[in-house]
Amino acid sequence: MATNRAPPSEQEIKGRIITHMNTQHSRELSHYLRHYVGLSARAATASPAIQDMSLTGMAIKTLNGTYDVPFSPPLSSWAEARPRVIAMDVTAREALGISDIYLTEYAWPRxxxxxxxxxxxxxxxxxxxxxxxxxxxxxxxxxxxxxxxxxxxxxxxxxxxxxxxxxxxxxxxxxxxxxxxxxxxxxxxxxxxxxxxxxxxxxxxxxxxxxxxxxxxxxxxxxxxxx
Incomplete structure (x- = not known):
């Protein structure tokens, strides 16, 4: 007999978002720190990771400290988290002059x-x-x-x-x-x-x-x- 599975709790949803951002989007976290906090590129790329997250913002930790990046306006639910962090990255990249195309390799002369x-x-x-x-x-x-x-x-x-x-x-x-x-x-x-x-x-x-x-x-x- 099939059983109905309970929907994930808000804590579980938040944990998934934090894990995903920390494992897949550290580059975007550095953009937030540079644009919304004002860190230098070197300071912002010093192993950024979300330490905690709420509907009002993120606490992003680096090797040099922990910094608050607010959501403005605050999220009304966790369903808004994904489009909001994407939009924040677009805003940050445009302000910083960073493209959405990343160069990760070197090519020898030819x-x-x-x-x-x-x-x-x-x-x-x-x-x-x-x-x-x-x-x-x-x-x-x-x-x-x-x-x-x-x-x-x-x-x-x-x-x-x-x-x-x-x-x-x-x-x-x-x-x-x-x-x-x-x-x-x-x-x-x-x-x-x-x-x-x-x-x-x-x-x-x-x-x-x-x-x-x-x-x-x-x-x-x-x-x-x-x-």
Whole structure:
């Protein structure tokens, strides 16, 4: 004989919501802390987890403390919890300039990407090797034969453009972090962050194209799932 199962209690519903948010949506919790509490990105991503929750708000704990994030207006029932936390995340992401497409992987250079990468790496090797470019050395003799203008011109070029090359690539690291990596949820100094920033420092502009193609593919895949 079938028995009627009692509906879950409010405490059980709250427990399920907390467990789901803590296990599946820690990224969203960090968004709440950044937007509604004003924490820095580093502080907000320090293992955020809901410690307690009520119809009036959430208490989110991190390694640095516990912070109250209110529901405004308060929930009238737990049935409103899911659409509310989704809406709060949309509001937080828009205010923070964070996309709903997250970059979680690194992609190696491909095809033509290796050309600028090889060129910049070769240039830095030339910079490191300057102390060995002296009259009478094998490098000096080789440059007299193969390099237009000879070793003197080689030394002048390498030394003159160093700060230009270095400065351009440092700026590209800064802009990639600000315009792409932070926007697409890559934590600073994470493994993925180091991979992309190191890459653009040596490769340059083609890094943008490769990263944007990944983002575009993720966007297309997400839009396809909606239909």
């Amino acid at each position: 095809g033509f990407d290796w050309v600028p990468l090889g060129g910049v790496v070769f240039y830095y090797i030339c910079c490191v090797g300057l102390p060995w470019v002296v009259p009478g050395s094998g490098i000096w003799d080789t440059l007299e034969v193969v390099f237009p203008g000879g070793p003197e011109w080689f030394l002048w070029i390498v030394r003159t453009i160093f700060w230009i090359v270095f400065g351009i690539h440092v700026v590209e690291v800064f802009l990639l972090d600000r315009w792409r990596l932070q926007k697409h949820g890559v934590p600073r100094f994470s493994r993925v962050w180091w991979a992309w920033t190191s890459n653009i420092f040596f490769e340059g502009v083609t890094t943008w194209n490769r990263l944007d193609s990944i983002i575009a593919a993720k966007r297309a895949e997400k839009e396809g799932k909606k239909h």
